[in-house]
Amino acid sequence: MANKKFFITTPIYYVNGLPHIGHAYTTAAADVLARYHRLKGDDVFFLVGTDENAQKNVESALKKRKELEDGEKLTTRELAQKYVDLMSAKWQETWDELNISNDDFMRTSAPRHIKYVEDFWAKVLAKGDIYKNTYQGLYCTGCEEYKNESDLVDGVCPLHKRKAEVLSEENYFFKLSKYRDALLKHIEKNPDFIQPETRRNEVVSFIKDFAKDFSISRKSLEWGIPVPGDPSQTIYVWFDALLNYASAKPDRWPADVHLVGKDIIKFHCAYWPAMLMSAGLHLPKTVFAHGFFTISGEKISKTLGNTIDPLDLAKKYGVDATRYVLLAEVPFGQDADVSLEKFDARYESDLVNGLGNLASRILTMASKQPVTFDYSNDGAFKASFKKYWAEYQEALDSLKISDALHTLSAAIKFLDQYINENQPWKLAKEDPAKFQQSISMLLESLRHVAWLYMPLVPEASEKILVSLGVYDGERALGIKKIQNWGNLSGMVEFKKIEPLFPRLTTSK
Ligand code: MSP
Numbered sequence: 001m002a003n004k005k006f007f008i009t010t011p012i013y014y015v016n017g018l019p020h021i022g023h024a025y026t027t028a029a030a031d032v033l034a035r036y037h038r039l040k041g042d043d044v045f046f047l048v049g050t051d052e053n054a055q056k057n058v059e060s061a062l063k064k065r066k067e068l069e070d071g072e073k074l075t076t077r078e079l080a081q082k083y084v085d086l087m088s089a090k091w092q093e094t095w096d097e098l099n100i101s102n103d104d105f106m107r108t109s110a111p112r113h114i115k116y117v118e119d120f121w122a123k124v125l126a127k128g129d130i131y132k133n134t135y136q137g138l139y140c141t142g143c144e145e146y147k148n149e150s151d152l153v154d155g156v157c158p159l160h161k162r163k164a165e166v167l168s169e170e171n172y173f174f175k176l177s178k179y180r181d182a183l184l185k186h187i188e189k190n191p192d193f194i195q196p197e198t199r200r201n202e203v204v205s206f207i208k209d210f211a212k213d214f215s216i217s218r219k220s221l222e223w224g225i226p227v228p229g230d231p232s233q234t235i236y237v238w239f240d241a242l243l244n245y246a247s248a249k250p251d252r253w254p255a256d257v258h259l260v261g262k263d264i265i266k267f268h269c270a271y272w273p274a275m276l277m278s279a280g281l282h283l284p285k286t287v288f289a290h291g292f293f294t295i296s297g298e299k300i301s302k303t304l305g306n307t308i309d310p311l312d313l314a315k316k317y318g319v320d321a322t323r324y325v326l327l328a329e330v331p332f333g334q335d336a337d338v339s340l341e342k343f344d345a346r347y348e349s350d351l352v353n354g355l356g357n358l359a360s361r362i363l364t365m366a367s368k369q370p371v372t373f374d375y376s377n378d379g380a381f382k383a384s385f386k387k388y389w390a391e392y393q394e395a396l397d398s399l400k401i402s403d404a405l406h407t408l409s410a411a412i413k414f415l416d417q418y419i420n421e422n423q424p425w426k427l428a429k430e431d432p433a434k435f436q437q438s439i440s441m442l443l444e445s446l447r448h449v450a451w452l453y454m455p456l457v458p459e460a461s462e463k464i465l466v467s468l469g470v471y472d473g474e475r476a477l478g479i480k481k482i483q484n485w486g487n488l489s490g491m492v493e494f495k496k497i498e499p500l501f502p503r504l505t506t507s508k
């Protein structure tokens with residue numbers, strides 16, 4: 001039987017700045033889901049990328065003109081291209097450093113994308129869904145969208161703290177209103193299409209109340225994809241950016257999951273599906289919008305200077321732990337407030353004292369004498385891990401990352417408690433046969449724990465499995481066999497493991 005396909009995406013981020021932990025959060029969450037599906041044996045396609053044709057990228061490029069020109073004279077277009085090339089490379093490096101396992105990286109200034117957008121435009125035009133009209137409105141370049149008066153405070157965008165510009169232009173429009181009913185019907189018939197439910201309700205009211213035709217081009221911009229047949233107009237950046245999901249690998253479309261922040265649901269749950277309907281393409285199966293987090297009570301913002309670079313966190317905690325603390329601190333789907341203190345505490349409790357300590361306790365006990373595996377007295381272990389796997393899979397299959405994390409913590413707690421109550425190190429001398437049974441269960445449990453943690457902290461999990469001597473052998477086995485109870489067998493000599501998560505030094 002062919003492997004099940006799983007196609008997951010993150011938003012493609014603007015490159016007018018460097019990644020902060022908000023972007024790292026979405027990307028790490030998508031990575032966990034991609035890795036989980038690979039563990040299940042699915043044929044995964046995990047797509048990330050950069051949104052390069054936005055005006056705000058040009059604004060940033062213009063600010064860096066001197067540095068970028070470096071003596072030579074560049075046109076705005078050349079300048080913007082040089083800037084996005086440079087910045088996009090930095091985003092890719094960040095994701096590489098954070099061990100993000102994407103299968104492709106989509107850049108919207110890439111020829112393969114531009115060609116796809118032009119063809120898509122032609123399809124929508126042929127369908128009669130594009131028309132010209134004069135539009136007067138208030139445009140916020142920060143949001144890259146026209147705003148309603150009611151979205152602004154004294155004419156200023158509350159999100160970007162900048163005055164919306166009055167634009168009056170002849171633009172091309174997309175007939176969103178034509179798809180209103182079809183969209184509502186699709187959402188009603190497919191309860192999994194927009195998750196979580198609160199976001200679904202928001203989208204439904206937006207579609208009911210505000211789904212008007214929207215402008216899909218801007219006049220006389222020097223950067224972006226020209227409208228086919230009318231180079232005086234540039235395709236609106238969202239109409240271009242959303243298409244990255246399909247242009248990356250047209251034969252893999254549709255995506256199973258678009259993972260996005262709640263700030264961009266209108267684009268993903270109303271504009272995008274209507275555009276796809278117009279072009280006669282399938283809709284993505286699910287758009288999951290997670291919440292937003294603040295740092296010590298403040299919105300993450302360059303102006304406030306409170307952004308945290310995920311690479312700085314990686315220097316402090318290591319890559320695995322950076323991914324972990326971000327995901328563990330923010331209940332998936334909800335808003336939250338984070339801080340460096342909370343990350344430190346989470347690192348210590350869940351990783352240093354949790355997973356790391358458990359692995360080193362078990363392997364230290366096992367290193368004292370050869371272990372002959374004996375599962376004749378399994379206690380509750382076999383059944384417990386069966387339950388953990390079931391809960392974990394149910395959670396991750398339905399995108400409930402925080403529920404999966406609870407299961408992992410429960411497994412660690414269960415084993416810690418067993419060790420504290422039974423003190424197997426004492427048995428080693430008093431009752432060697434019983435010790436062998438006890439350490440067998442613990443080592444086998446650790447094997448399960450390492451696989452369960454694999455999508456989240458791949459490096460630490462691999463180290464544990466290497467210490468257990470099964471990493472290479474089991475990787476190819478498939479999840480069903482990995483989940484067996486009793487894979488560790490025979491007589492084995494184990495070694496202690498280096499600390500997986502070193503304690504933080506006090507001079508933080
Ligand atoms: N370029 C568009 C997306 C186009 S997708 C076809 C864009 N880019 S962005 O750089 O502004 O990234 C927004 C996304 O970054 C959010 O949807 C979310 O995934 C992530 N986050 C940015 N700040 C965040 C928080 N403070 N909290 C959680 N996620 C955050 O919009």
